[in-house]
Amino acid sequence: MAACLAVMAAGAVLGAPDTARAASTATVPGSVSPAVPAATLVGAAPSSQAMTVQVWLAPDLAGAEAFADAVATPGNAEYRHYLAPSAYTARFAPTAARAEAVASWLTAKGLKAVHVDGGRDYVSATGPVSAVQSAFQVRIGRYRAKDAAGGGAEFQSNDREVSVPAALAPDVLGVTGLGDGSAARRGTAQSAPTAPTASNSPNSPKPATCSRSWAQHVHGFHPAYRGLTKASLPICGYSAAQLRAAYGATWTATGKGQTVALTEETSPTAMFQTLTDYAKSNHLPLPKRSQLRQVTAGSACASPTRARDAADGPAVDDEAEMDSEAVYAMAPGADQLMVVGQGCDEDQALLDAALAVLNGKGDRPQASLVSNSWQIPLGEVPAKTVHAIDVRAAAEGVGMYFASGDTTGLTVTDSDPYAVAVGGTTVGLGPAGNRVFETGWSDDYGYLDGGKWTDVGISGGGGGTSGVYRQPAYQKGVVPPSMARVRVGKQTVTGRAVPDIAADADPDTGMLTGYIDTVSHGKPGPYHTMPNAGTSLACPLIAGLVADAQQGREPFGFINPLLYRLAGTRALHDVLPIRPSAPQQDRSAWIAADGAGTSPGIDVFDAQDAAQTQQVTAKGYDTMTGVGTPNGPAFLTALRRAPR
Structure with missing residues (x-):
């Protein structure tokens, strides 16, 4: 109701369209951010501000889905008989005439640089805010989201769903570029929440702060918290050797001959030197320059707002470095293609990066695995836009791996049934990389002040059950009914459950990563290390392991139909x-x-609280870790021996 009232109020500002005009246009469902109704309008976007929009085109989704299912399902006659990017475009993309009709409309509305992308996935166009508003019958403004503390971040958005000519509406999946994508978030977990200033004596002795292996250092405390009086210190950051031992990466399978794409939002500093330093410090083979290639997708943003947002970002942003190092730790022989998305709309830029891999060079995609260590919140982009990209990937034999996110619940990117959603675990590894314990990443954090404990709440990985997508065939008989059912309106439906598989993600048991900062005159500085985690660590770890399994073989493509057949076996x-x-x-x-x-504080592992999250860790499938984590060489062997 609030959303409807917000749209009605905005309509009063614009003026109600006359009957003839209303009959000639149609709105695009899901094309306005769900954050708008609850946000405060700060002001209008400057009318002269340049924007680049993308009108995403509707392919033959039903036909493409049927083909994707066939090539991804073991035992099907079409299993792993993939299409080249150009063949997919010819078979399932909208016709050139339909794409040109959308392009002609945008040109007629005064937009410039109108361009149909090579795969006919979208039509892009550039113009001032005033022209974009007129074309899509919206108002674009700056909004301030409200948080629990009464503040909130600013973001740009259209005030209502966009309108397009009724004749073109069947060809339009959605429109991106009207906002700045400020709600898009990476999957990297932050350290424990900062507690208020302690009232304890400042002269208290300082204990060790972390361990090299699990339970190397144990700390006792009083009073008890949730029945506990001692806890291990968090890991200083696992080495590549520890993680390789935990997940059974072998030196006979290094991913040689495979290419893993990494989609990023920022360009790292001196990535090849960083990866070389990481390899040296972790006693891995040194990378060759030919193993690492970096390209850009989209156009750089000249918006002063986005430049200001970037300046206000974290002092150290080692996201891309962590992705590259995690893949290298698992698959040091694989090639890496780092695709950096550019643009004023972060969501659009990241989708561009993913799509650039799939469009490839016409005869083949640029990689057979794509690690996407980011997520887009529900409602920030039309779900069908992400769905169309994932279906294309499956049809082309490209595995799309998405981080499940570092907050409970679902995202647009992880809930799609053609994405491999990677969840997070908390894993304690002994000195030799042996698994002491492993559980779902869901930490209840409390801090101690004045001899009293205060419970801050639960943090952990994303997951749950989709109310948009029904349960895919590969999950039937594996996902318990209690985890597959979800209320949609007045009905209970059986939906797609998330995640599918998992790996280490807890900041208390993260990986030691390295980065190089830019110092004076744009020159790279020294190599630094820091522990890092999140499902954006889990995602490239899994992608690297699958690259190992693919070595010397045809691409596995979308592995979920195979993965769920392995549930309950030694592979997991x-x-x-x-x-x-x-x-x-x-x-x-x-x-x-x-x-x-x-x-000081404490993270209590595997916290289950229905008031904060419906996710659970359970025997068999669960909504925190999916079907489980890779179980050494048995995992690699099982993927290789998939029945034809």
């Missing part, structure tokens, strides 16, 4: 809840005070 490690009888040091991590006046 079933991630279970932590038992109450488990040693206390395996149930939580002690977060030491940082020396700047903050209180």
Whole structure:
């Protein structure tokens, strides 16, 4: 109701269209951010501000889905008989005439640089805000989202769903570029929440802050928190050797001959040198320059707002470095293609990066695996836009791996049934990389101040059940009915459950990553290390392992139909809840005070609280870790021996 009222109010500003005009246009469902109704309008976007929009075109989705299912399902006659990008365009994309009709309309509305992309996935056009508003019958403004503290970030958005000519509406999936994509988020987890200033004595001795292997250091404390009086210190950052041992990466399978694409929003500094330094410090083979290639997709943004947003970003942004290093740790022989999306709309830029891999060079995609360590919140872009990209990928034999996110619930990107959604775990590894314990990443954080504990809440990986997509065939008989059912309006439906598979993601058990900062005169500085985590770590770890399995073989493509057949077998490690009888040091991590006046705290693992999240860790499939985590060489062998 609030959304409807917001649209009605906005319509009053624009003026109600006359009957003839209303009959000649149609709105595009899902083309306005769900954050708009609850946000505060700060002001209008400058009418002269340049914008680049993309009108996404509707392919023959039904036909493409049927083909994608056939080539991804073991035992089907079409199994792994993929289409080249040009063949997919010819068979399933809208006709050139339909694409040109959309292009002609945009040109007639005064937009410039109108261009149909090579795969006929979208038509792009550039123009001032005034021309874009007139074309799509919207108003574009700056909004401030409201958070629990009463503040909130600013974002740009259209005020209502866009309108297009009724004759063109069947050909339009959605429109991107009207906002700035400020709600798009990477999958990297942050450290534990900062607590208020401690009232404890500043002269208290400082304990060790982290461990090299699980339970190397254990800290005792009083009073008890949730029945616990001791906890292990978090990991300083696992090495490549520890993670390789945990997931069974072997030196006979290094991903040689495979290409893993990494879609990014920022360009790293001196990536090849960074990867070389990472390899040296982790005793891995040194990379060859031919193994790492970086390209851009989209056009750079000249918007002062986006430039300001970038300036206000984190002091250290090592997202791309972590993605590259995680893949290299698992698959040091694989080639890496880093695609950096550009543009004023972050969502659009990241989708451009993913699509650039699929359009390839006409005869083949640029990679057979794409690691996407980012997510777009529900409603920020039309779901069909992401769906069309994932279906194309499956038909072309490209595996699309998406981080499930670092907040509970679903995203547009992880809930699609043709994406491999990668969830997160908390994993304690011994000195030799042996798994001491592993459970779903869902930490309840509390801090100690003045001898009293305060519970801050739960943080963890994303997951849940989609109310948009029905349960795909590959999940039937594997996902328990209790986890597959979801309320949609007044009905209970069986939906697509997320995630599909998982790997290490908890900041308390993350990976030691490296980065190089830019110093004076644009020159790279020294190599630094820091622990990093999140489902954006889990995602490239899984992609690297699948590259190992693909070595010397045809692309596996979309692996979910095969993956769910492996549920309950030796190929996967079933991630279970932590038992109450488990040693206390395996149930939580002690977060030491940082020396700047903050209180110490504790992360209690595998926290289940229906009031905060409906996700659970359970035997078999669960909505935190999917079917489980890779179980060493058995995982690689099972992927290779898929029945024809």
